[in-house]
Amino acid sequence: MSSMAATLSDSVVITKRNLIKVKRVPDLIVFATLSPIMFVLLFRYVFGGAIQLPPGTSYGEFLLPGIFAQTIVLGSTTTGASLAEDLQKGLIDRFRSLPMSRSAVLIGRTVADAGLNIISITVMALTGLVVGWRINSSVGEAVLGFVVLLLFAYAISWLMAMVGLLVRTPEVVNNASFIVIFPLTFVANTFVPLETFPSVLRTFAEWNPVSAVVQSARNLFGNTSPLAPTPDAWSLQNPVLYTLIWVVLILAVFVPLSVRAYRRAAGR
Amino acid sequence: MYATEKSGGELSGGGPSVGGMTDAIVVEGLVKRFGATTALDGVDLTVAEGSVLGLLGPNGAGKTTVVRILTTLLEADAGRVEVVGLDVSREADRVRAAIGLTGQYAAVDEYLTGFENLEMVGRLYRLGRAEARRRAGELLERFDLSGAADRPAKTYSGGMRRRLDIAASLIARPRVLFLDEPTTGLDPRSRLSMWEFIADLADGGTTILLTTQYLEEADRLADRMVVIDRGRVIARGTADELKAQVGGQRLEFTVTDAAVLPGMVERLRPLAVEDPVVDVQARRLSLPVSGGAEVLAEALRRLDGATAEIFDVGLRRPDLDDVFLALTGRVAEEVATEDDPTAEPAITGGAR
Structure with a gap:
């Protein structure tokens, strides 16, 4: 077997293993879907009225792409916690003692987590449709919108993979990633328009890749108002391109680093 | 017994089929440091093809570190380490295809059933799908797990998990099997049945390196023993030779x-x-x-x-407890239970 084919076949085996867990632990799915629903309802009805939007925009339409982005980026932290758990339970030792591809455990993990993200984004989109979110673009654009969201989350999964392998305690991985993910998803155009930010924070938010992801989704789902001001920053004028640059950058750095961390991973 | 069809065909120069090599494991001058701590300080040992070596020592002596290096999980800092004639760091993948490892803690996926666990490991050893399933069925039978084959491993008792773990390491018919404290934490009955399984494997010609804190276990299963303490070999030989050494x-x-x-x-x-x-x-x-x-x-x-x-x-007659006491000045059980097993890198300083 060529090494590419071997890596692929091993990755399929590991992906299958990870998805079986999803099937056996229904709580995983329940919480992966309940929390997005909660976020949609919370922001839509609690904050919705209080947030100033550009003229011609409904908060339902503005909000959903932001919720999509935040939820699936948070969903990617699962990757780190799951790998840390595998390490603790000695499974990574077992895998490392097998004549299998050195990257398959990580590929299988990140792909399975992308699968979970697809489920939660589907649930969120359906909930969104109920509370007034609409797709006002072509099918092609809408699909691209979801692809951009999922690609960015996939890249974050690889970052989290490295964190999980280095930190080695699932609870710590969760706490550590919240500290990073919350500011990243809140200091952005996720829930409020950037015009409301103080200037330093605003510059950060404009160049924050999460803002570009959200902006891409809004553009591609047709959730922006023609009356809204054109963004000042290049990153938000070309959000899809800017997002893809980040995706490539994150993968280029963290795929090799995570594989390296895996090769050296010491169990207990 | 041969590893897999795949690696069997690839073995060439330096492989075990050449030159009548009879040692399945050769370790010479093995040194491993964790930061400032020297975990292994020049360990030498050999295990003849088809024999069982008991690696004895208290917790923190370096037993697990030896196993981790031999199974390619850890890189040595110095020394020659060969398994089935292959260098563990240069030819790691071919070594992995020829060995099975059962670690100190049963490394089974709790959410998969017993059958799924074995099938997965079989596939990762590059067995075909049908072969992986066939072997999984055979091994579940052999380790008295057929009845629990379709239950998630989460529901298994400690002894069942340990058996599933050993079954997983046997799926590709390894030539060399590493068992790191295979009965630690098992109740006496499970321990006895585990001993029978291990003895059967040894009779079947599998080379086994077994680490243990239990002297009775080594006495019962191992052909030869190596006793290590603080990263050094302090005695070696058959049980009788070791006993003779103490008197x-x-x-x-x-x-x-x-x-x-x-x-x-x-x-x-x-x-x-x-x-x-x-x-x-x-x-x-x-x-x-x-x-x-x-x-x-x-x-x-x-x-x-x-x-x-x-x-x-x-x-x-002196038993191995006497041997241990004479060699280290400490009682084995007493030393063995006082260290935290997670403190592996603390190794040499660990025991009194």
């Missing part, structure tokens, strides 16, 4: 009146191979002897009826 067997008399002891020493001295030891306080005479029951009979004959004061008499 052979002794005749022990306990009497009701210490006053008779000098007379007994007088009569029995010709049988002793070394100086008799008299413990007046314990009213005990210990006589190093060679030979078996006939020495005991001869001793009683020499006492010629003057046995009224003898309360107890016995021929005592």
Whole structure:
């Protein structure tokens, strides 16, 4: 077997293993879907009225792409916690003692987590449709919108993979990633328009890749108002391109680093 | 037994099929450091193809570190390490195809069923799908797990998980099997059945390196033993050789009146191979002897009826606990239980 084919076949085996867990632990799915629903309802009805939007925009339409982005980026932290758990339970030792591809455990993990993200984004989109979110673009654009969201989350999964392998305690991985993910998803155009930010924070938010992801989704789902001001920053004028640059950058750095961390991973 | 069709065909120069090599494991001058701590300080050992080596030592002695290096999980800092004739760092993947590892903690996926666990590991050993399933079924049968084959491993008892773990490491018919403390934490009954499984494997020709803190376990399963402490080999040989190293067997008399002891020493001295030891306080005479029951009979004959004061008499052979005590100055069990097993890198400083 060529090494590419071997890596692929091993990755399929590991992906299958990870998805079986999803099937056996229904709580995983329940919480992966309940929390997005909660976020949609919370922001839509609690904050919705209080947030100033550009003229011609409904908060339902503005909000959903932001919720999509935040939820699936948070969903990617699962990757780190799951790998840390595998390490603790000695499974990574077992895998490392097998004549299998050195990257398959990580590929299988990140792909399975992308699968979970697809489920939660589907649930969120359906909930969104109920509370007034609409797709006002072509099918092609809408699909691209979801692809951009999922690609960015996939890249974050690889970052989290490295964190999980280095930190080695699932609870710590969760706490550590919240500290990073919350500011990243809140200091952005996720829930409020950037015009409301103080200037330093605003510059950060404009160049924050999460803002570009959200902006891409809004553009591609047709959730922006023609009356809204054109963004000042290049990153938000070309959000899809800017997002893809980040995706490539994150993968280029963290795929090799995570594989390296895996090769050296010491169990207990 | 051969590893997989795949690696079997690839073995060439330096492989075990060449030159009549008979050692499945060769370790020379193995050194491993964790920061400032030297975990392994020049370990040498060999394991003949088809034999069982018991690697003994208290927790923190470096046993697990040896296993981790031999199974490619950890890189050595110095030394030559070969498994089935292959260098563990340069030819790691071919080594992995030829070995099976069962670690200290059952590494099974709790959410997969027993069958799914074995099938997964089989596939990762690059067995075809049908072959992986067939082997999974066979091994579940062999390890008395057929009834639980379709239950998630989460529901298994400790002993069942351990058996599933060993079954997983056997799925690709490894030539060399590493068992790192395979019975730690098992109840006595599970331990006994595990011993039977391991003995069967050894009879089947699998080379086994077994680490244990239990001297009885090594005595029962291993052909040869290596005792390590603080990262160094402190003794090696068969169980009998190790026992001989501490001293052979002794005749022990306990009497009701210490006053008779000098007379007994007088009569029995010709049988002793070394100086008799008299413990007046314990009213005990210990006589190093060679030979078996006939020495005991001869001793009683020499006492010629003057046995009224003898309360107890016995021929005592040293067990591995004596060996351990003599070699390290510590009692094995006592040392073994006091360290935290997670503190592996703390190794040499760990034990008293």
